[in-house]
Amino acid sequence: MTAQTTPTSLILRKEILGSRRFSNYWWATIISVGAIGFLLAGISSYTKVSLLPFAEPTKLIFVPQGLAMGLYGAAGTLLAIYLWLSVIWDLGGGYNEFNKQTGDIKIFRWGFPGKNRKIELNFKASDVQAVKATLREGISPKRSLYLRVKGMRDIPLTRVGEPLALSELENQAAELARFLSVPLEGL
Structure with a gap:
């Protein structure tokens, strides 16, 4: 203040x-990167096309591993969107x-x-x-x-x-x- x-x-x-604090920018960035990684791994295991250059998620069995990673990625993406919107709107x-x-x-x-x-x-x-x-x-x-x-x-x-x-x-x-x-x- x-x-x-x-x-x-x-x-x-x-x-x-x-909400425009350093910690919110930090966590929004970390969660965004992690969530996108999980989401891409889940999609890669389903389509058998590697969307991650540093891993081989096509070797994952879609049910249950790929599906779980995709769901974690979707949940993380929603959380990241909420954090970024709260920063943009400067809540509080x-x-x-x-x-x-x-x-x-x-x-x-x-x-x-x-x-x-x-x-x-x-x-x-x-x-x-x-x-x-x-x-x-x-x-x-x-x-x-x-x-x-x-x-x-x-x-x-x-x-x-x-x-x-x-x-x-x-x-x-x-x-x-x-x-x-x-x-x-x-x-």
């Missing part, structure tokens, strides 16, 4: 990294904008295509009760920031997936609480 403030420090804007990406000048807060994220593709929350800064930081350690650690707003559920402000470093979480929480002049909860 990168912060941008105007010279007058009346607007705080934090960009949120969505967006920004948090806090404007002292107008007293408005805008939380924006990209979602799946459709009528709800743009997820946008607008409310007044005067409705903010606190900035809340949550920490959960263990096998799947969770470190995130929430905005506590009157009449609403806690609104997440940090990206999904990779947990923030503890020092970064503390700094962002303190900066935001100071900017909005509200208490900080959870640390």
Whole structure:
């Protein structure tokens, strides 16, 4: 999450990294290559025409080996398509904008295509009760920031997936609480 403030420090804007992370590009590429390899091996075992230059899948018996490889390849291809589409659509990406000048807060994220593709929350800064930081350690650690707003559920402000470093979480929480002049909860 990168912060941008105007010279007058009346607007705080934090960009949120969505699914366009290095890890998603990495896994989408690895799964694509593996899935295409399995799919071509399955097709080669059926047609008895080698489609892979580095292997001889024509020697595989189609039932059950070639069929299983083809099914694994098809499933992997579907998973790779989903990963690539989530990267292209930048799911979860967006920004948090806090404007002292107008007293408005805008939380924006990209979602799946459709009528709800743009997820946008607008409310007044005067409705903010606190900035809340949550920490959960263990096998799947969770470190995130929430905005506590009157009449609403806690609104997440940090990206999904990779947990923030503890020092970064503390700094962002303190900066935001100071900017909005509200208490900080959870640390």
